[in-house]
Amino acid sequence: xxxxxxxxxxxxxxxxxxxxxxxxxxxxxxxxxxxxxxxxxxxxxxxxxxxxxxxxxxxxxxxxxxxxxxxxxxxxxxxxxxxxxxxxxxxxxxxxxxxxxxxxxxxxxxxxxxxxxxxxxxxxxxxxxxxxxxxxxxxxxxxxxxxxxxxxxxxxxxxxxxxxxxxxxxxxxxxxxxxxxxxxxxxxxxxxxxxxxxxxxxxxxxxxxxxxxxxxxxxxxxxxxxxxxxxxxxxxxxxxxxxxxxxxxxxxxxxxxxxxxxxxxxxxxxxxxxxxxxxxxxxxxxxxxxxxxxxxxxxxxxxxxxxxxxxxxxxxxxxxxxxxxxxxxxxxxxxxxxxxxxxxxxxxxxxxxxxxxxxxxxxxxxxxxxxxxxxxxxxxxxxxxxxxxxxxxxxx
Amino acid sequence: xxxxxxxxxxxxxxxxxxxxxxxxxxxxxxxxxxxxxxxxxxxxxxxxxxxxxxxxxxxxxxxxxxxxxxxxxxxxxxxxxxxxxxxxxxxxxxxxxxxxxxxxxxxxxxxxxxxxxxxxxxxxxxxxxxxxxxxxxxxxxxxxxxxxxxxxxxxxxxxxxxxxxxxxxxxxxxxxxxxxxxxxxxxxxxxxxxxxxxxxxxxxxxxxxxxxxx
Numbered sequence: 001x002x003x004x005x006x007x008x009x010x011x012x013x014x015x016x017x018x019x020x021x022x023x024x025x026x027x028x029x030x031x032x033x034x035x036x037x038x039x040x041x042x043x044x045x046x047x048x049x050x051x052x053x054x055x056x057x058x059x060x061x062x063x064x065x066x067x068x069x070x071x072x073x074x075x076x077x078x079x080x081x082x083x084x085x086x087x088x089x090x091x092x093x094x095x096x097x098x099x100x101x102x103x104x105x106x107x108x109x110x111x112x113x114x115x116x117x118x119x120x121x122x123x124x125x126x127x128x129x130x131x132x133x134x135x136x137x138x139x140x141x142x143x144x145x146x147x148x149x150x151x152x153x154x155x156x157x158x159x160x161x162x163x164x165x166x167x168x169x170x171x172x173x174x175x176x177x178x179x180x181x182x183x184x185x186x187x188x189x190x191x192x193x194x195x196x197x198x199x200x201x202x203x204x205x206x207x208x209x210x211x212x213x214x215x216x217x218x219x220x221x222x223x224x225x226x227x228x229x230x231x232x233x234x235x236x237x238x239x240x241x242x243x244x245x246x247x248x249x250x251x252x253x254x255x256x257x258x259x260x261x262x263x264x265x266x267x268x269x270x271x272x273x274x275x276x277x278x279x280x281x282x283x284x285x286x287x288x289x290x291x292x293x294x295x296x297x298x299x300x301x302x303x304x305x306x307x308x309x310x311x312x313x314x315x316x317x318x319x320x321x322x323x324x325x326x327x328x329x330x331x332x333x334x335x336x337x338x339x340x341x342x343x344x345x346x347x348x349x350x351x352x353x354x355x356x357x358x359x360x361x362x363x364x365x366x367x368x369x370x371x372x373x374x375x376x377x378x379x380x381x382x383x384x385x386x387x388x389x390x391x392x393x394x395x396x
Numbered sequence: 397x398x399x400x401x402x403x404x405x406x407x408x409x410x411x412x413x414x415x416x417x418x419x420x421x422x423x424x425x426x427x428x429x430x431x432x433x434x435x436x437x438x439x440x441x442x443x444x445x446x447x448x449x450x451x452x453x454x455x456x457x458x459x460x461x462x463x464x465x466x467x468x469x470x471x472x473x474x475x476x477x478x479x480x481x482x483x484x485x486x487x488x489x490x491x492x493x494x495x496x497x498x499x500x501x502x503x504x505x506x507x508x509x510x511x512x513x514x515x516x517x518x519x520x521x522x523x524x525x526x527x528x529x530x531x532x533x534x535x536x537x538x539x540x541x542x543x544x545x546x547x548x549x550x551x552x553x554x555x556x557x558x559x560x561x562x563x564x565x566x567x568x569x570x571x572x573x574x575x576x577x578x579x580x581x582x583x584x585x586x587x588x589x590x591x592x593x594x595x596x597x598x599x600x601x602x603x604x605x606x607x608x609x610x
Contacts, residue, residue, distance in 0.1 A: 003505045007494055309492040312453060313506050314480035314554065317473060396453070396473060 004310065008323045011302040016295035021331060023288030028339040028376060030281030032369045036347055038274040039364030040354065042241075042267065056127065058205070058257035059084070059233045059249065075229035080252075084235065089242045094124040095230035096207070097215050100223035101186035105196070107178055120147075121207040122215035123234050130199070130211045139214045145182060145196035148209040149175075154201060172201055186222025205234070206257060232257075241267035289380055292331070293387060296324055300391050308395050321385075321392045328384040336377045343369065397463050397483040397557040400427040400450065404459035407445045411458065419608040420446065422459070427590060429557050432581070432602055435594045437610035443594050444489060446610070447562045451486050452476045481510060485556035487564045489594075491547045495536035499527060499546045502535055507553040521549045525575055541567040548576055552583050559584055561593045565600050577602050 061074035076095070085093050099120040106115035122128070130146060139145070151172075158169045175198050184192045202209070219226070237245060246268075249256055300307065310320050354361055402425040410416060419425075420435065421442065427433055437443040448454040449461055452468065461468045463479070471479070480486075493502050499522075507513050522528040525545040530538055535546065544567055551559060559580065565573040577600035584591045593600055594610075 003497065003501055003508065006501075007496060007505075010496060306494060308453070309494065310505075311477075312451060312480065312486070312488075312492060313550070314477060314509055316477040393473065 004315075004320070005323050007306050007310070008303055008320075010306070011299055012327075013295060013299070016291065016298075017327075017331065020288050020292040020295060021335060023291060024285060024332070024335045024380075025339055025342075027281050027283075027285030027288050028335055028373065029342050030284060031278050031376065032281075032339055032343045032373050033346060034274045034277040034281060035372055036343055036364070036366065036369040037350070038270065039366075039368055040347070040351065041270065042364060044354070044358045044361055057235050057237060057245070059235055059254045060231060060257065062253050062255050075231050076233055077229060081230075081233065084233065087244070087248060089237050089239065089244050089248075091236040091238050092126075093236075094127045094234045096232040096234065097122045097212065097219070097230065099184075099215065100219045100226040101184050104183040104185070105180055106183075107180045118208060120210045120215060120218075121232075122210050122212040123205065125212050127234050127236070128205070128209055128211070139194075139217050143194070144179075145194055145210055145214060146199040147180075147196055148200045148202050148205070149198055150206050150208075151201040151203050152206070176200075184218060184222055186218075187225060190222050192218075192222065243268045243271075285376065285380070289383070292328060292384065296328065296384075296388060297391060299324065300388075300395075304395055307392060311396060317389065317392050317396070321389045324388045324392075325385045328388070329381045332377050332381050332384070336373055340370065340373060397479070398429045399462075399464055400558060401425065401462045401465070402459070403462070405449070405461055406458050407442045408456040408458065409445075410442065418610055420610050425608070427558070427592060429590050430588050431590050431605040432584075433590065433592045434599060434602070434604045434607045435592065435610050436599070436607060437594060437596055439596060441610045443596070443610055444562065447486070447489070447560060447594065450560060451480070451484065482555050483557045485551045485554050485559045487544075487547050487551045487559070487561040489562035489566075491540075491543055493535050493543055493547055493550070495534065498532050498534055499538065499542075500531045502546055503550045503553060506550045510554040512555060513553050518549060518553070521552070521579065524579065525549070526572070539567070541569075541572065544568060545572070545576065548580065552579070556587060557589050559589055559591045561591065563595055564593065566596075566598065573598075573600055576600065 061076070063074055081093055081095065084090060103118050103120055104115060105118050106113065108114075128148065130148065154170065154172065154175065161167065162169050178198075180196045180198075182194045182196050184194065186192075248254075307320055311317065351363060402420065402423070404422050404424070406416070406421050410421065416422060418441070435443065435446070445454065445457070449457055449468075452471065455469065463471075463483075494505070497505065500518075503518055507518065519528070519531075522531055525548075527538075527542050527545050530542055535543060538546070544564060548561070548564060551561070561580065564580075565576055568576065580591055580600075581602055583589075591602070593602070593604075
């Protein structure tokens with residue numbers, strides 16, 4: 001081998017190989033970095049790691065002017081619900097059940113009385129935050145209705161209503177202590193009076209929530225003939241950042257109640273950016289590969305006579321190709337090792353910053369980037385090996 | 397390999413000519429293992445073409461060339477590689493040595509491939525041919541006559557059935573020419589191989605079996 005190498009290293013251009021080396025290193029580094037950064041930053045957008053944890057989304061049909069005029073309710077049919085359940089991003093679907101009876105609530109506080117017409121809604125208990133005992137009790141006349149209010153309602157009262165009307169501002173704890181009287185009126189004058197109490201506040205569900213068991217019991221008791229299809233659905237999704245959710249909802253004309261999909265959009269954007277950066281890296285890699293091939297072809301051309309002589313004295317094309325193939329593979333391997341080293345170094349720099357922004361962030365896996373690097377190395381090396389052999393064969 | 401046969405072979409460049417009078421071109425010629433052949437040629441009669449057809453790096457001829465009855469046009473790269481390692485040794489007119497390497501390295505590059513000779517055997521030939529003092533000299537610094545001797549030694553570093561020597565002694569005096577001839581003959585006889593020598597006028601004195609006029 002050493003004698004052949006001594007012959008064939010003639011005309012090896014260090015400048016050209018250094019050019020290839022740097023270009024390929026840059027390309028490889030950009031590709032690996034784009035993948036690794038994507039892996040590392042993705043948990044910050046997806047729910048699993050607590051930064052924006054929210055795997056429930058609330059879906060309603062878009063309210064158009066026509067439907068407002070016609071009075072037609074934008075309800076979900078069984079077929080709609082079934083279709084949603086079948087989507088790959090869905091874990092489970094629950095329907096909102098609206099009260100089919102009238103609700104009048106009143107409370108008296110230190111001689112001050114207030115009353116209002118209102119409504120109840122429920123979602124399946126597994127979606128709501130009612131404790132097991134609250135949801136499971138029998139709602140006989142003496143029982144208290146446990147209610148969950150949106151936190152925004154309290155804010156609306158405290159900072160809007162109470163401030164302008166000179167009423168006292170209430171804390172969550174105080175509100176929970178105030179008993180409320182409810183008058184529920186259904187079909188044919190059926191009526192029921194109950195006490196109720198706010199047991200909690202939620203930021204997740206924008207409605208006045210009661211346990212589903214209570215709702216079922218009261219609807220049956222007070223409005224046995226009414227049945228309504230749900231106007232809103234609660235969907236637990238596997239990954240709220242999944243682009244498929246937004247595109248499905250858009251296709252069906254469904255609306256999402258909160259900005260839980262903002263993360264999904266951010267992720268989509270991140271994917272696009274990572275994709276563009278990776279494409280640039282791949283382009284640089286491809287160009288550097290082109291430089292290497294040109295350099296090797298030039299080398300083969302310059303050493304054509306030597307190569308031909310070696311073949312004529314009995315060397316096989318495989319054996320003659322080997323030095324150049326080894327040269328390129330070693331260069332590629334060096335690029336891979338160096339690019340991986342640089343990747344780890346740069347990653348340690350940006351991870352520090354990321355942790356300052358998202359302390360709970362867990363680091364993404366290194367595996368995809370490393371596998372991709374290895375894949376690129378194998379692909380480029382095999383291509384090198386093949387083209388060099390092909391070129392040598394053409395000398396025969 | 398036992399026979400090399402040429403059947404109506406003619407270099408493509410001669411295809412238009414009608415005045416060919418040759419004992420090789422457009423004839424049926426058989427070269428057999430174990431014999432000594434001399435091919436005498438005038439300039440421009442296609443001697444080098446013949447050698448390049450037989451070593452497989454040119455194919456611009458009509459007619460057939462066959463090794464043991466097998467048309468050489470059907471040989472694959474791997475077949476040629478095997479032939480050049482084990483059956484067919486060649487001393488090229490243009491030598492095809494490597495000027496960057498020393499005389500010794502030029503021989504070693506072949507012997508490392510075949511592992512056919514010991515260093516002692518090779519060294520003995522260097523001495524017999526009078527170039528032992530040039531062993532570690534870069535080939536580029538040696539005279540053509542000295543290089544011809546290196547080329548012969550390299551050609552002997554492999555098993556062969558046919559040794560083709562294209563004007564092997566063109567730049568050697570009578571004594572050196574005789575030494576080369578003796579060495580070639582001895583090695584060929586030891587292997588039971590044929591020797592095919594070409595020459596323009598000045599040729600090695602060997603007990604040729606047959607002399608062809610190209």
